[in-house]
Amino acid sequence: MPRNRRPSKQMLMVLEALSSGGRQWRHGYDLMKETGLQSGTLYPLLMRMTGQGLVEAEWREPAQPGRPARHAYRLTVAGVAFARAGVGSDTTLSGKAALA
Amino acid sequence: MTDRLARTIMSLAALSLGDSRRDWARAMQGELEAASEDGKGLAFATGCLIAAWREMPVQAEGRFVLATYAFAVGLLLPVAALQFGCAAGYSYAGQAGSFGVLAQGSVHQPYLATAYLAAIPSLLALWALLGIGHIRLAWAMLDQDWPRVVRIGTANVAMSATLMIFTVVLFLGDTGAGLQAAALAVELAAIHGFARWHARISSNALSEALA
Numbered sequence: 637m638p639r640n641r642r643p644s645k646q647m648l649m650v651l652e653a654l655s656s657g658g659r660q661w662r663h664g665y666d667l668m669k670e671t672g673l674q675s676g677t678l679y680p681l682l683m684r685m686t687g688q689g690l691v692e693a694e695w696r697e698p699a700q701p702g703r704p705a706r707h708a709y710r711l712t713v714a715g716v717a718f719a720r721a722g723v724g725s726d727t728t729l730s731g732k733a734a735l736a
Numbered sequence: 737m738t739d740r741l742a743r744t745i746m747s748l749a750a751l752s753l754g755d756s757r758r759d760w761a762r763a764m765q766g767e768l769e770a771a772s773e774d775g776k777g778l779a780f781a782t783g784c785l786i787a788a789w790r791e792m793p794v795q796a797e798g799r800f801v802l803a804t805y806a807f808a809v810g811l812l813l814p815v816a817a818l819q820f821g822c823a824a825g826y827s828y829a830g831q832a833g834s835f836g837v838l839a840q841g842s843v844h845q846p847y848l849a850t851a852y853l854a855a856i857p858s859l860l861a862l863w864a865l866l867g868i869g870h871i872r873l874a875w876a877m878l879d880q881d882w883p884r885v886v887r888i889g890t891a892n893v894a895m896s897a898t899l900m901i902f903t904v905v906l907f908l909g910d911t912g913a914g915l916q917a918a919a920l921a922v923e924l925a926a927i928h929g930f931a932r933w934h935a936r937i938s939s940n941a942l943s944e945a946l947a
Contacts, residue, residue, distance in 0.1 A: 664763060665770040665780070675764070675771075675783030680790055683760060693763070706770075707763030 643722045646673055650681055651719040654691065654711045661694065661708035682709060690715035742768060742777035745785050752788035754797040761788075796937050803933075807926060808874035815919055816874070819867035823860050859902055866895045873927075882931055889927060896920050 643651065649671040654662060668678050685691040689712055696708045711719060746768050750761035764784040771780035792798030869892040876884040900916055 663767065663770065665767040668771075668780075675767075675780045676786035676790070677783070679760065679764060679784060679787040683757070683791065693759075703769055704762075704766040706766040707759070 643718075646671075646677055647681055647685070648722060649673065650678065650685065651690075651711070651715070651722055654709065655716060655719040659710045659716065661696065661710050663696075663706050663708055667709070685715070690718055738778050739772055742772060742781040745778070745781040749781065749785040749788040752785070752792060752798075752801070754795065754801060756795055756797050757788075757791065796940070800930075800933055800937055804877050804880075804930060807930065808877055811923065811926070812870050812874040812877070815923070816867045816870035819863050819870060823863035823867060825860075855902060859899065862895055862899050862902075866892060866899065869895060873923075877927070877930065880934060882934070885927060885931070889924065893920065893924070 650667065650673070653667050653670045664675075664678065664682065667673075667682075668675060671678070673681075682691060682693075686693055686709075691709050692712050692715075693707050693709050695705050698705055746765055749764060750758075753761045764787075768777055768780060768784075771777045792802055869888055873885065873888045873892060876888055896916055903916075
C-alpha cells in the first residue's frame with residue numbers, strides 16, 4: 637500500500653537506525669536500545685514498515701543453544717531509498733514511489 | 737518472579753496478536769530473553785502487550801476477538817448472572833422471584849400447591865444449569881471452538897425451552913418466559929453472526945496464505 641503521509645519522528649528514528657551501517661540485519665531489542673523507543677512503539681512500527689515493503693524480516697538461529705530464534709530486520713531496497721529521501725529531506729514520497 | 741511475570745504478560749500479548757501475527761509474537765518472545773538479561777524484561781513484555789492491544793482494532797482478526805469479548809462480557813455473562821439470580825430466588829422483570837411466584841401460585845391455586853412445590857427444585861436446578869451453560873458458552877466463544885459453541889448452544893436452547901414451558905404452564909402468562917425467549921433469540925442470532933464472521937476471516941486468511 638503506498639504511503640503518502642510524512643514519516644513520523646519515531647519512524648525516522650527507526651529508518652536512521654536501520655540505515656546506519658548499510659543493510660545489516662538488526663535485532664528488535666538492539667533497535668530499541670539505539671533509538672530509545674519502547675517495545676510498544678517499535679513493534680507496531682516494524683509491522684507497518686514490513687507491510688509497506690520498507691523493512692524485511694528474517695529468522696536467525698540463536699547464538700547459544702537452548703535460546704529461542706530471533707527475528708532480525710533490515711531495510712529493503714525501497715526502504716533504503718525511502719530512508720534517504722525521508723531522513724535527508726523529510727519528503728512525503730512513498731517507499732515504492734521513491735524506488736520508482 | 738519478575739521473569740515469570742514478564743513471560744506471562746508476553747504470552748497474553750501473543751494471544752492478543754492472534755494467528756495472523758503469530759510470527760510477530762514469536763519475534764517479541766525471542767527478544768524477551770535479551771531484554772531480561774538487561775533487567776528490562778517486564779518493561780519489554782508490557783510494551784509488547786500494549787503493542788498487541790494497539791494492533792487489535794487494526795486487524796480483522798483483532799476486531800473479531802474484541803467483538804467476541806464484548807459479546808461474552810456484555811451479554812452472556814450478565815445473562816448467566818440473571819439465571820443464577822433466578823436460581824437463588826431473586827426477582828427479575830418486576831416479579832417477586834421464583835420462590836415468591838411459586839409460593840403465590842400455590843396460594844392462588846391451592847389445588848396445584850403440590851405441583852408447584854414439586855416443581856421448585858427442578859426449576860431452580862434448570863436455572864442454575866442455564867447459568868453454567870451461558871458461562872461455558874462464553875468460554876467456548878472466546879476459544880473460537882465453534883463445534884463446542886453449537887453443542888452448548890443446543891443444550892441451552894433445550895433447557896430454555898423446558899424452562900419456558902414450565903413457567904408458562906405454572907405461572908400462566910409469566911412475562912419472564914417472553915424475556916427468556918427474546919434473550920435467547922438475540923443470543924442465537926448474534927452467535928450465528930459471529931460464526932459467519934469467523935468463517936469469512938478464516939477464508940480470507942487461507943486465500944492470503946495460498947496467494
